[in-house]
Amino acid sequence: MSTLHVYFSLRNQKAFQRVLDASRTHSSSKPGTSTSGGKSWTRPSPLTAGTRLFTNVDVNARDSSGRSVLHLAASATDASASEYVRMLLAHPNINVNLADTENHWTALHRALYNGNITIAVLLVQRPDIDISLKDFEGYTAFDLYNSTVEGTRPVIDESRGPRKLRV
Numbered sequence: 001m002s003t004l005h006v007y008f009s010l011r012n013q014k015a016f017q018r019v020l021d022a023s024r025t026h027s028s029s030k031p032g033t034s035t036s037g038g039k040s041w042t043r044p045s046p047l048t049a050g051t052r053l054f055t056n057v058d059v060n061a062r063d064s065s066g067r068s069v070l071h072l073a074a075s076a077t078d079a080s081a082s083e084y085v086r087m088l089l090a091h092p093n094i095n096v097n098l099a100d101t102e103n104h105w106t107a108l109h110r111a112l113y114n115g116n117i118t119i120a121v122l123l124v125q126r127p128d129i130d131i132s133l134k135d136f137e138g139y140t141a142f143d144l145y146n147s148t149v150e151g152t153r154p155v156i157d158e159s160r161g162p163r164k165l166r167v
Contacts, residue, residue, distance in 0.1 A: 001063050001064065001166060002057065002058065002069070003057055004016060004020070004057060004059065004064075004069045005061070005063050005069055005072070005115040006162060007019060008069050008073060008084060009072075009074055011080060013047050013084070013087075014082065016084065016087065017087055018064075020034070020057075020059070020087055020088070020090075020091055021077050022057070022094060023056070023057040023059065023091070023093075024093070029074055031138070033096060047140035048059075052095055055069065058093075059088060059091045059093050059097045060092065060093065060094065060098055061167050062100075062101070065100070065101070065102055066100045066101025066102055067100045067102070068095075068098055068100070068107075069088060069108045070088050070094060070095075070096070071098075071100050071105070071106075071107050071110055071149075072100070072157075073085045073088065073107075073112075073119070074107040074108070074109070074110040074111040074114070074119050074123070075110040075114050075116075076116075077114060077115075077116070079126055081116065081126065082116075082118045082119050082122065085107075085119050085122055086122065087120060089123075089126065096108075096123055096126050096128060096129050097128070097129065097130045097133060099133065099135075102134040103136050103137075104134070104136045105135050105141075105144075106133055106141060107119075107123055108120060108123045108129065108131065108133075109139075109141040109144055110126065110139075111139050112142065112144060112145035113144055113145070113148060115149075120141075
């Protein structure tokens, strides 16, 4: 389980954001060293020493069930979940199309299955989202949504002839 998984499960937004910020910083100097140009250029800076542990954090890391933090946040039903998704989507290395290993669901599958429309909208607004990805049963995220929400899949009325919808 990654550090991001831990901070998400604890719902510690400050620590979560701190890890994300540290992992997206790509400095040409060694992590944790001062860039002030003064006499202390070879010593770790007290401002960055605590974040050097997080410079190699993989935002797409999976837990023991094969889920990334984005999968977990898209599945969460608490009010803070969308803020975690926003933080993750702002990271340049996030993979919005990553499928879990359990059923091959993407974050969009999980958001729609759990009725997290706000999160689904955030995901669909991404230019790199692939809404045609299918799970192990052959369902796209919207197929899954249509199969779980009553009234989204029209009923075919065979008595009115082939392929006519009941009104």
